[in-house]
Amino acid sequence: MNSATTQGKAALELDGLRKSFGKTEIIRGVDLSIGDGERHAIIGPNGAGKSTLFNLITGRFPSTSGKVRLNGQDLAGLAPFQINRMGLSRSFQITNIFPKMTVFENVRCSLLWARGYKYSFWHMVSRAPDLTEAAEAILEQINLTERRDLPAGVLSYAEQRALEIGITMAGGANVIMLDEPTAGMSHSETDYIVDLIRKVTEGKTLIMVEHDMGVVFGLADRISVLVYGEIIATGRPEEVRANPKVQEAYLGAALEAEH
Amino acid sequence: MTDTTQKAALSRPPIITLSNAMPWIVATVFLALMPVIFPSNSAITIMNQMAITIIFALAYNMLLGQGGMLSFGHAVYMGVGGFVCVHVMNYVEDFGVPLPLPVLPLFGGLFGMGLALIVGSFSTRKAGTVFAMISLGVGELIAACSVIIVAFFGGEEGISGDRTYGLPVFGVEFLQQIDVYYLIAFWLLLSALLMYLFSRTPIGRMANAVRDNPERAEFLGYSARWVRFYSFVASGFFAGIAGGLFAINYEIVTEENLNLAQSGTILLITFLGGVGFFFGPILGAILFTLLQTVLSLQTELWALYLGALFVVTVMFFPGGLAGLIMMHTMPLKFGKLGSLVGPYLKTLVPGAIGILGLAAALEIVFHLRHAALGDSEMTLFWTTFDSHSVAPLAIAVIAAVGGFWLAKRAAPGMAEAYHAANTPRGGSV
Structure with missing residues (x-):
């Protein structure tokens, strides 16, 4: 899988991507190619621009210059919903669910477009067994079957994070982007989420921003280190760990903090 | 036993189950019996008004409760539906077109929908304040038109018609209030059922999702703007139906039916009943019509009491009457x-x-x-x-x-x- 890096078919390519807010340049020319089926982690200190990079890729913000290609197709000028329809789905750093709707409804809504229901007003969702079954299968996967009929807003933090991942996965997108999936979690919760991520992203391309080095080294095929809007290193975990530039800029401090 | 239940769970659920149909059966019986229990003309007049208001309030709640869109000008869709129906009534009378009265509200619906199609194309781009302000502007604009385009809106005295224009339908001439009552009751049941079913469709579910979190909906493949647009158009259709029924019931439609005061009233009614549940606006419409007709006979200060009730509801019971009931x-x-x-x-x-x-x-x-x-x-x-x-x-x-x-x-x-x-x-x- 590791060899499917730049030579293999790229799921996502960033080419000279830049973003400025006013005079401040947050993303300063990012080039990155992520292969099909690769698990890629983006790490870096706070304020490095990791979430901004996610927002540029998924169409939440327009980029100032540069290109983003998903399976070879240019995403310039596309809205988030159009990018999503092309097979890219993301989660958010701050939990972003439908708080007043039930857990089941949250998952079912995230299935609708992918299953071809679009803007239909002639189907009854309750009379679509494929929707109900698929939503229940996802609830089973994310361990929320027992919470099925509760409003999503009353779930515990870890449960909401699991639901967030479930919603992100549900549409069956091939490229999954997770923004700090384990942020603010206890050790046991983190282990649970990591297992979950490994399970549900089987065979898919995964791009994640993560602070927890244990998670990163356990999960990622390759790692990119983003510092002040630039990628200073990309490579396999052991390469990145050994890279003196990375150690200097970031990793040393983070690894020390782990102990 | 377990085997069959499992099989049943996998196959398509039945279209109608008794528990699903029960509220509608009860409503049908209730509507059929009401004029028998309250046969006086004034009671039937109140009930007609009530039923029309219920349709309008339910249509309004497709925006406010289901879609999270606060409109300050929704009366225009009902008003335009009403005006179109009066014109159709007069046209049919003048030219002897064989159009039975019971289908007339459909014209109101189609024109309400047509107007919503035009206005919605630009007003639903954003929710929140932008949508509210555009709705206010459009409401004011059309209300102002009513004194300018006299041919359509009839100026200050409005447009009147005669609902007994055509041939009797199955022997009913719609001379009496009670005939009109059953006509309105039929449209009420049909509209309420269709609006309820709409809320169960993919687009209806996504309207809720967009209300809760438009950004997340966009990352699930849905354009929040189009989801709002479809809800808006559907709401315009049912508001137009209510307008058509109003035209049939009162045989006159004036500027008062589409001005901002009317738009404010429907917001008040819907909120009073409760926006969080489908049946909320129904309660609101019933309560409001009763207060308006009964209380206004007792005191000149009825509008003050209504205003106080509204403020208290907003402050202490944001779920409205329906929320209060569901708390139990x-x-x-x-x-x-x-x-x-x-x-x-x-x-x-x-x-x-x-x-x-x-x-x-x-x-x-x-x-x-x-x-x-x-x-x-x-x-x-x-x-x-x-x-x-x-x-x-x-x-x-x-x-x-x-x-x-x-x-x-x-x-x-x-x-x-x-x-x-x-x-x-x-x-x-």
């Missing part, structure tokens, strides 16, 4: 509803006395200031007294202060009882 599903499930009766009475009876006392004081002061010179006699709560003497005012004020004081003292006990009733076991009963 848990106690009902635990079989603890009975434990609430005592504490409720202890708080609500003094509260009601306080409110009536306050209202009496207001009425006395109002009479004192506004009655004709020399007219100092007034009747309140079946007692006649001199509004210029001190005693009645003093009694009213004492009742108000005392009532509110007692209610306030009993309120913590009521809250405690409510919490206890919401815990499955334990809790002091």
Whole structure:
């Protein structure tokens, strides 16, 4: 899988991507190619621009210059919903669910477009067994079957994070982007989420921003280190760990903090 | 047994189950029986008004409750539907087109939908303040048009028509209010059912999702803007149906039916009933129509009381009447509803006395200031007294202060009882 890096078919390519807010340049020319089926982690200190990079890729913000290609197709000028329809789905750093709707409804809504229901007003969702079954299968996967009929807003933090991942996965997108999936979690919760991520992203391309080095080294095929809007290193975990530039800029401090 | 249930779970669920159909069967029977129970002409007039308002309020809640869109100008879709129907009525009469009256509201619906299609194409791009302001602007614009485009809106006197224009439909000429009642009741059931079913479709579910979190919906493949647009158009259609029924019922439509005051009223009605549940606006429309017709006969200050009720609802019961009822599903499930009766009475009876006392004081002061010179006699709560003497005012004020004081003292006990009733076991009963 590791060899499917730049030579293999790229799921996502960033080419000279830049973003400025006013005079401040947050993303300063990012080039990155992520292969099909690769698990890629983006790490870096706070304020490095990791979430901004996610927002540029998924169409939440327009980029100032540069290109983003998903399976070879240019995403310039596309809205988030159009990018999503092309097979890219993301989660958010701050939990972003439908708080007043039930857990089941949250998952079912995230299935609708992918299953071809679009803007239909002639189907009854309750009379679509494929929707109900698929939503229940996802609830089973994310361990929320027992919470099925509760409003999503009353779930515990870890449960909401699991639901967030479930919603992100549900549409069956091939490229999954997770923004700090384990942020603010206890050790046991983190282990649970990591297992979950490994399970549900089987065979898919995964791009994640993560602070927890244990998670990163356990999960990622390759790692990119983003510092002040630039990628200073990309490579396999052991390469990145050994890279003196990375150690200097970031990793040393983070690894020390782990102990 | 388990095998068959599993199989049943995998196959398509039946279209109608008894429990699904029950509310609609009850509603049908209820609507059929109402004129038998209340056969007087004035009662039927009130019920017609009520039914039309229910359709309009349900249509409005497709925006406010289901889609999270606050419109300040939704009366224009009902009004335009009404105007179109009056014109069609007159046209049909002049040219002898064989168009039966019962299908007339469909024209109102189609034109309400057409207007919503045009306005929605730009107003639904954003929700929140932008949408609210555009709706206000469009509402004002069309209300202003009504005095400019006299041919369509008829200026200040409006447009009137005659619903008995055509051939009788199955022997019914729609001369009498009761005939119109059944026509309206039919459209009410049909519209309410269709609006309910709409909320169960993919687009209806996504309307909820976009209301809760438009950004997340965009990352699930849905354009929040188009989801809002489709809800808006559907809402315009049903508002237009309500307008058509209004035209049939009153045989006149004027600028008052589409101005901003009317738009404000439907917001008030929907909120009063509760935006969070499908049946909320129905309760709101019933309550409002009753207050409007019954209370306005009793007092000139009815609009003040209605305004106060609205403010209290917004501040203390944002779920409206429906929310208030649904707050009691848990106690009902635990079989603890009975434990609430005592504490409720202890708080609500003094509260009601306080409110009536306050209202009496207001009425006395109002009479004192506004009655004709020399007219100092007034009747309140079946007692006649001199509004210029001190005693009645003093009694009213004492009742108000005392009532509110007692209610306030009993309120913590009521809250405690409510919490206890919401815990499955334990809790002091």
